[in-house]
Amino acid sequence: NGPATSPGASHVxxxxxxxxxxxFVLSDNARDVSSRTARADAAFAAAKxxxxxxxxxxxxxxxRIVFNRQPTLHRPSMQSYEARVLSSLKTLRFHYVSGKSYNADFDGDEMNVHVPQSMECRAELATIMDSNLNYLVPTSGRPIRGLIQDHCAAGVFLTMRDRFFDKAEFMQLIFLGLQPYLGVRATLDLESLMPVPAILKPRPMWTGKQMVSVILRFVTGVDGSGAGNQGIFTKGSSMTYTSTWTTRDGSTVASHPMGDEPLLVLGSELLIGVLDKNQLGPSNLSIAHLINEVYxxxxxxxxxxxxxxxxxxSLRYVGFSMGMExxxxxxxxxxRKAMRDIDLCVLGVTDEGTALSTVSKAASALNGKIFPTKLRMHFPHNDLVTMTQSGAKGxxxxxxxxxxxxxxxxxxxxxxxxxxxxxxxxxxxxxxSRARSKGFAMGRFxxxxxxxxxxxxxxxxxxGLIDTAVKTARSGYLQRCLVKGLESLTTQWDGTVRDASGAVIQFQLGGDGLDPCKASTLTEFGVVHQNRADLARRFKVGPHAPQAAAEDCFDSDDDGEGRQMTAQEWQRAALEREQARPLPGHIDARLRRQTYQLDLxxxxxxxxxxxxxxxxxxxxxxxxAAQQVEEITKARLARGGSEPGEPVGIVAAQAAGEPSTQMT
Structure with a gap:
């Protein structure tokens, strides 16, 4: 096709x-097909x-491409993706979940694409820099990717108790969600994923919670036979509390029929709760975080x-648009009366600090009294309240x-x-000295x-604008100084942290040698116990451990030469070494104090x-239960060490520098 038509080439x-x-430079003349064909034939003959x-x-x-947004303040600011070329379009697109990684919004941000030129580079992009592998931020081990804005509001609408779909709507939404991934599990079809309707008469109806459960079961590999994975088990919370619901007169109630908390997922089935920012966003111990840890x-x-x-x-079915009402x-x-009271509450107060505190307390009391219970439209019919309560925006x-x-x-x-x-x-x-004369704005937008x-x-x-500009320059210089001072620190094969001269800075990274991304839920023993079956399968402990005994691995033949160990025998020997190693004191102490909710x-x-x-x-x-959790914890601990060559100095500098840009 030449350089002017995609897909094509510029030269060989x-x-x-x-x-x-x-x-050989290929002609960009669209009609000069014969010369380009001759060049291609000559190149093909040379390759043969x-x-x-x-x-x-x-x-x-x-x-494979590298996607980057400047300023590159931390490691997730550069990630790898598989490209999809969209013809006749002029913008770079990526999924919303990566927006926080780049600190990017979609109001005209400029970003860069780098294309690797070697197979080695492509391999590193797929195994180290892939966007999925950057779900946790390396400085703290907490999630940084998550669904945002409209997705959070849609999650509340989809999982409320009164949300129902007929079979056509349910199947259509499930197909739209899972269609790109059906090839991953070729043995499954949509009909086998369909649950029993929540309502049978007068016509079959399915809930939004069942729709989320279908996606969870598909992603976590639950097939219903009991032979596969057991699914995610968690008890969490959401931002949409029972008190968010109000009665017709605007008063809150302690127990509302639509109240749906806490969030409960058993075997990848969403039973109770609504999905909002706490579960869809970059939150610790959310459903997505547990999927990352278990699968x-x-x-x-x-x-x-x-x-x-x-x-x-699904949001297209209900719509979402804020209005004056x-x-x-x-x-x-x-x-109006409350505004007058606040205006006059500081008369006679001479100390500025006391006056500011008095006005702030009076305004806060008024805010809690009126918002959101005294609005004409109530949740969930008030899209402004829905937006703020679900964590979607504002x-x-x-x-x-x-x-x-x-x-x-x-x-x-x-x-x-x-x-x-x-x-x-x-x-x-x-x-x-009235409050309004000292900056209390009684008006509203x-x-x-x-x-x-x-x-x-x-x-x-x-x-605020001037302060932001000054702060950006100062925090940028702070980060540069930190990075230049710590850039030579890396972990070594012996577990120490050393600088460029070989001097030991730490004998173990952080005192325990653990990578924050691998140990983010290491001491969440309750979560480990709830998901022990699939964690044991992933880390090959308990019933999933290799069966070859370690003492059989070192038998010698009659000639005195040791036989070669199989891969399974090596795994079994490594597992027994892991289980024989004692846990660190602080982890062992917490494990001994832990009590578990038993499934009896x-x-x-x-x-x-x-x-x-x-x-x-x-x-x-x-x-x-404690024995099972201890086995899994030891296996996770053995695999949780920082990799040799990890630039821990730069990561430490980013841990201090990047948050400084977010401070107000």
């Missing part, structure tokens, strides 16, 4: 054995003769991809500024000071603000109680 290099090189041929071609689907990072990538598609398409208060006269502060009041404006952390005339603005009296409030609000906004049938407990052996049996079950 043919290298001879005597290190000479011929370069054993000569090295390099084709400078266009990027194709499936090629690996590529399963998390499939979970985000499948669920993200389902949430995007979402910001209207029920008690407008009550708001906070209660943003909503309060729209519907209630802008609140106290500060300049350099203090209330607005007076000019030389003794006034804070021309519209106020000299020496006036939904109904507008007064000129003096606009001026003071602009002053506070400009102060009520009939079994009643039988033990009747025989008078309940206490002994429960102690035995606890000891058995």
């Amino acid at each position: 290099e043919v290298h001879d054995s005597d290190k000479t090189q011929q370069t 003769q054993g000569r090295k041929v390099i084709v400078h071609r266009h990027v194709l689907d499936g090629d 690996g990072p590529h399963h998390v990538g499939r979970f985000f991809g499948a669920l993200g598609r389902v949430l995007t398409y 979402d910001m209207i208060l029920l008690d407008a006269p009550g708001r 906070s209660n502060t943003n909503a309060i500024q729209m519907a209630l009041t802008l609140g106290q404006q500060t300049f350099s952390g203090q209330r607005i000071g007076a000019m030389t005339s003794g006034k804070t603005a021309p519209s106020f009296f000299k020496g006036e 939904v109904s507008g603000i007064r000129p003096a409030e606009y001026t003071i609000h602009a002053m506070a906004g400009r102060d 049938k009520p009939r079994t407990v009643q039988r033990w109680r009747a025989k008078g052996v309940l206490s002994e049996k429960m102690d035995g079950e606890q000891a058995k």
Whole structure:
């Protein structure tokens, strides 16, 4: 096709054995097909003769690329993807879950694509820099990737108790979510994934929770036969509490029929709870985090991809658009009276610090009293409240500024000071001490603000902009100094941390030699016990351990020469060495204090109680659970060390420098 038509090539290099090189430039004339064909035939003939041929071609689907956004403040700012070439389009696209890794939004950010030129580089991109492998940030071991914004709001709508789908809608959404991954598990079809309807009459209906459960079972490999994986087990929380629901008169209730907490997942079945930012976003011990710990990072990538598609398409069924009605208060006269009370609450207070504290407390009390219970539209019909409560975007502060009041404006952390005339603005009296004259903006965005409030609000906004510009320069220089000072520190094969001269900086990285990404849930023993079956399968302990005994690995033949060990025997010997090694003291102490929630049938407990052996049996079950968790912990600990050659100095510098850019 030549350089002008994709996919094509710009030129071809043919290298001879005597290190000479011929370069053929391909014509960009669309009609000059014959010359390009002749060049291609000559290059193909040279390749058949054993000569090295390099084709400078266009990027194709499936090629490995490096994606980067500057400033590159930490390791996840550069990640690898498989390219997909979209014809006639001019923008670079990537999934929302990686936005936080790059600190990127979608308002015109510029990013860079680097294309590797060797097979070795491609291999490193696939095994080290792949985006799925960067689910955890190396500085702390906490998740950094997660679904954002519309996905969080859609997750709440999809998993509420009153959300139902007929078979056509249910199957369509499941297909849209799982279609790219059906080839991964070729033995499954959509019909086999269909659960029993939650409602049978008058027509079969499925819930949104069942839709999420289908995706979870597919991603975690649960096939229902009991022979495969057991699935994820977790008890978590969401941001959408029962108190988020309100009655018709605007009062909250302790127990609402739509209240759905805490979140409970058993065997990859979502039984209770709604999905919001706590479970969909980059949260510790979320569903995605547990999938990463139990099954690996590529399963998390499939979970985000499948669920993200389902949430995007499901939101089209209900729509999501904030309007003026979402910001209207029920008690407008009550708001005006409360504003007057706040305005006058600091009369006679001479100390500025006391005055600021008094106004802030009064405003906070009013905010808690009115928002969100006194809004005309209530959750979940109020999309503004849904947005803030689900973690999709914004906070209660943003909503309060729209519907209630802008609140106290500060300049350099203090209330607005007076000019030389003794006034804070021309519209106020000299020496006036009311709250509004010192920067308390009583207006709101939904109904507008007064000129003096606009001026003071602009002053506070400009102060924030200048502070951000200065802070960016200082934090950037701080990071540069840290990186230059620590860039030579790496881990060695003996587990020590050394600098470029070979001097020992630490005998063990961090005192324990563990990689934060591999040990992020090492001491979450309750989670380990709940998911012990699949963790044992992954780390090959317990019933999944290799069967060859270690003493058989070193038998000698009659001639005295040792026989060669098989791979399974090596694995078994390594496992026995792991299990014989004692746990570190602090981990062992926490493990001994841990108690576990046992999976026992009520009939079994009643039988033990009747025989008078309940206490002994429960102690035995606890000891058995502790033994299983200890075996898994030892296996994870043995695999949790930092890799030799890891640039731990640069990672440490990034751990201090990158968060400094986020401070306000």
